[in-house]
Amino acid sequence: MxxxxxxxxxxSFGGLKAITDLSFSVPEGQIFSIIGPNGAGKTTLFNLLxxxxxxxxxxxxxxxxxITKLPPFKIAALGISRTFQNLQVFMNMNVVENVMVxxxxxxxxxxxxxxxxxxxxxxxxxxxxxxxxxALEFCGLKYYSSQPASALPYGIxxxxxxxxxxxxxxxxxxxxxxxxxxxxxxxxxxxxxxEAIRDSGITVLLVEHNMGLVMExxxxxxxxxxxxxxxxxxxxxxxxxxxxxxAYLGEG
Amino acid sequence: MKRLLGFYIxxxxxxxxxxxxxxxxxxxxVGLTVLINISLAVSLNLLMGYAGQIxxxxxxxxxxxxYSSAIFTIKYGFSPWTAITFxxxxxxxLSYILSRPILKLKGHYLAMATLGLGIIxxxxxxxxxxxxxxxxxxxxxxxxxxxxxxxxxxxxWYFVFALFMLITVxxxxxxxxSRAGRALSAVHGSEIAAQxxxxxxxxxxxxxxxxxxxxxxxxxxxxxxxQNFVSPESFSFFFSIELxxxxxxxxLGSTFGAVVGAFILSILPELLIVxxxxxVLIFGAILMVIMIxxxxxxxxAIKNKIAYLAFKRYQKEVANATS
Numbered sequence: 001m002x003x004x005x006x007x008x009x010x011x012s013f014g015g016l017k018a019i020t021d022l023s024f025s026v027p028e029g030q031i032f033s034i035i036g037p038n039g040a041g042k043t044t045l046f047n048l049l050x051x052x053x054x055x056x057x058x059x060x061x062x063x064x065x066x067i068t069k070l071p072p073f074k075i076a077a078l079g080i081s082r083t084f085q086n087l088q089v090f091m092n093m094n095v096v097e098n099v100m101v102x103x104x105x106x107x108x109x110x111x112x113x114x115x116x117x118x119x120x121x122x123x124x125x126x127x128x129x130x131x132x133x134x135a136l137e138f139c140g141l142k143y144y145s146s147q148p149a150s151a152l153p154y155g156i157x158x159x160x161x162x163x164x165x166x167x168x169x170x171x172x173x174x175x176x177x178x179x180x181x182x183x184x185x186x187x188x189x190x191x192x193x194x195e196a197i198r199d200s201g202i203t204v205l206l207v208e209h210n211m212g213l214v215m216e217x218x219x220x221x222x223x224x225x226x227x228x229x230x231x232x233x234x235x236x237x238x239x240x241x242x243x244x245x246x247a248y249l250g251e252g
Numbered sequence: 253m254k255r256l257l258g259f260y261i262x263x264x265x266x267x268x269x270x271x272x273x274x275x276x277x278x279x280x281x282v283g284l285t286v287l288i289n290i291s292l293a294v295s296l297n298l299l300m301g302y303a304g305q306i307x308x309x310x311x312x313x314x315x316x317x318x319y320s321s322a323i324f325t326i327k328y329g330f331s332p333w334t335a336i337t338f339x340x341x342x343x344x345x346l347s348y349i350l351s352r353p354i355l356k357l358k359g360h361y362l363a364m365a366t367l368g369l370g371i372i373x374x375x376x377x378x379x380x381x382x383x384x385x386x387x388x389x390x391x392x393x394x395x396x397x398x399x400x401x402x403x404x405x406x407x408x409w410y411f412v413f414a415l416f417m418l419i420t421v422x423x424x425x426x427x428x429x430s431r432a433g434r435a436l437s438a439v440h441g442s443e444i445a446a447q448x449x450x451x452x453x454x455x456x457x458x459x460x461x462x463x464x465x466x467x468x469x470x471x472x473x474x475x476x477x478x479q480n481f482v483s484p485e486s487f488s489f490f491f492s493i494e495l496x497x498x499x500x501x502x503x504l505g506s507t508f509g510a511v512v513g514a515f516i517l518s519i520l521p522e523l524l525i526v527x528x529x530x531x532v533l534i535f536g537a538i539l540m541v542i543m544i545x546x547x548x549x550x551x552x553a554i555k556n557k558i559a560y561l562a563f564k565r566y567q568k569e570v571a572n573a574t575s
Contacts, residue, residue: 076450090441092304092505093434101433101438105450107431111459114430121430128431143570147563148556168449189331248483 002173003028003203004049009058011048011227019227019228022058026172026205026220031198033206033214036224037247038229042207043085046174046223049205050075050082062172077105081165085207089149089157089164096145098160099132102167106131130153134166139193155186162193172203179210191217215239223247254516258508259425263418269409270435278522280406286518287413287418291420293498293514294507295467298424300496301505302433303460304440305355306363309370310495315470315487316343317375322390322482323383332396336473340466347465370492377484389483396477409478416474420467437505451488479560501542503549512551 002025011019018041026032027107034042047053049060059068067075081102090098090239107128109121136142139159144152149160160176165173175194187210195217198204208214214221215235223230225239225247233236238244266287296310318337324330328340354365354475377384384390394459395402396412403412427433435456438446443453476482494517520538524531546553 052444052447071452072444072447073450073452076448082448084445088442088445090438090445092441093437097434097437101434101446101451104431104435104438110432111427111432111463114432115427115463117430120352125430148559151560164449189295236492 001028002026003063004205005061006049007059007061008062009045009048010046010056011053011059012056017227019048019055022224022227022229024222024229024232026203028171029198029201030219031194031204031206031217033127033208033218033221034224035208035211035214035221036230039226040224041227042224044227046176046207047203048084049174050080053249062186076168076170079169079171081168081170081172083158083161083165083176083178085176085180087154087157089159089160090235091150094146094148095141095152096129096132096136096161099135099164099167099184100128102135102164103128103131105168132167135163138166138196139163158182159190159193162197166197166202170202172205173197174205174207176207176208177209179208179213187213253520254467255429256422256425259418259422262421262508262511266414266418267411270407270414274407278408278519281408282519283523284406284478286408286515288418288471289495289498289514289518291413291417291471291510292468292495293502293510294417294424295464295471296418296495297499297504297507298427298436298509299460299464300499301503301510302436302440303430303457305457305461306359306496306497307366307461307464308363308489308492309366309368309373310468310485311489311492312370312465313343313347313468314374314472314475314491315373315482315484317469318476318482318487319377319384319390319472320469320474321473322393325388325394326392327383332394332473332477336470339469339473342464342468344462344559347462348458352454353460355454355457355461367489367492370489374484374488377487384484387484389481391481393477393480393482396474403477412474412528413478416470421507423467424510428554432456440505497539501539501549503552503555506549506552506555509549509551511553513549516550 004026007023007026009019009022034045036042044053048055051070055068055149059066059211061067062078062080065078067078090101107124109124113121133142133145138143139162141159141163142226144156149157162178179190182190194204208216218235220232221235222232222237223244230247231241231244270279292310296307299305299307317339318343321332321335324338325332346359354362357365358464361569376558377385395404397403398412403409435446435451438449438451439453439456440570446453498513498517499510501517502511518536524534527534542550548556
């Protein structure tokens with residue numbers, strides 16, 4: 001039973017078709033990678049899955065539920081979280097507060113209860129802080145917890161986005177180029193982190209340019225080219241696929 | 253206890269001042285303006301500083317509260333508290349209905365829309381003279397009583413304003429340090445990321461807009477009763493701008509930043525009177541110097557510096573412990 005199912009998805013911006021007739025399904029418990037040359041439509045696909053863009057055609061099912069027309073915050077509530085290619089860290093907060101926002105769906109005090117700081121709020125605050133620290137520890141960021149986000153280097157902020165997404169305890173995590181801009185050591189750490197996320201029971205959908213990383217950790221790889229599905233299968237088959245090689249290296 | 257330490261010290265100073273100096277002009281006259289401005293700046297900061305949504309029309313809600321009190325007590329003979337309730341109802345409905353369409357806008361467009369709101373309400377105060385008394389305003393509001401205790405001297409008003417201001421500050425501090433406050437800051441930081449964390453950003457923005465309008469409305473009612481008089485010029489576009497300046501001067505996104513900003517901007521003109529003709533010039537120069545050298549705002553700049561030093565010390569301790 002697939003966790004995520006995409007059927008006949010299509011998105012055009014004016015005359016440009018960014019995604020054309022795309023269908024695939026992501027089984028639960030996998031690291032499922034999407035690769036493709038620049039402009040293949042990978043980030044567009046992520047934005048469609050989270051309904052930041054509205055699809056022109058087609059439908060998306062998560063856990064058998066149609067999420068095509070749901071607003072992003074409701075999609076998040078069903079158990080999908082994501083990180084962003086261009087960082088979207090809350091720079092006006094410190095590290096632990098960033099991750100506490102990730103716990104939004106696992107807590108419930110509203111504006112008025114918060115304003116009057118009812119006893120339930122005090123108990124919840126402590127619980128939320130612990131949950132956030134747990135997510136920070138998982139990502140190896142506990143040391144930075146009281147630092148303002150704006151003071152941290154890029155590599156740490158990338159991990160912070162992952163911690164924030166994990167704090168919402170998603171079933172599916174979309175990661176948009178998590179290794180971009182990281183050095184070799186950081187990329188190795190990231191590899192282990194993504195595997196640890198999968199092992200904790202979260203399905204990972206990964207967009208990534210670093211082929212070494214993708215081939216090492218993925219169970220399934222999907223290749224996009226000009227918004228179309230070019231091939232899908234286990235990494236070994238993809239590496240040998242002549243069409244994929246042509247798309248990446250150019251036809252000889 | 254530690255979380256609210258600053259608040260307790262601040263409350264203590266606020267409440268002790270009039271006891272020590274009951275006849276001081278700066279306490280019982282200028283002090284009243286300072287207190288009401290702090291309440292307004294703190295309420296505006298919830299919307300502007302935390303949620304990052306600019307409003308150039310905050311004075312409109314302040315004015316609606318004041319005029320509701322004046323109109324319903326004098327023209328229709330309701331008791332002051334009934335009039336305040338009507339005011340709250342009107343402002344609630346108006347801000348709630350306007351919030352969703354207005355807060356869909358961002359940046360300059362939101363500034364324009366809220367500016368328009370402020371100007372329309374002001375025009376209503378000036379032009380609808382059968383209801384509002386036109387440019388002359390309305391005078392002769394009845395005395396406000398709290399639990400049968402009439403508020404009839406400046407000193408008593410000081411305590412009423414101080415109490416209202418302290419409640420506003422406390423609510424704001426509570427919100428900042430809670431799930432709701434973090435949702436506001438998240439909307440400010442990145443609306444897209446906030447939505448992906450499950451925050452209904454439209455609802456969050458609308459709620460805080462209404463909340464901050466209601467605080468301004470109560471401040472307006474109290475102000476009208478204390479002044480015994482309302483006229484349009486207290487609620488003009490310029491006052492909205494002044495409130496924005498207070499919030500920015502002290503530091504966006506900090507409750508005590510708004511307090512400091514409101515305090516300076518209310519007290520500075522009084523202190524600069526000695527310079528006579530140069531008053532406005534020096535006032536402007538001081539604001540410019542603060543913003544050039546401390547662009548994050550006076551209070552926030554100092555707070556950040558302290559936090560930075562504390563982290564440096566922590567880093568050193570960790571380094572010493574591991575070596």
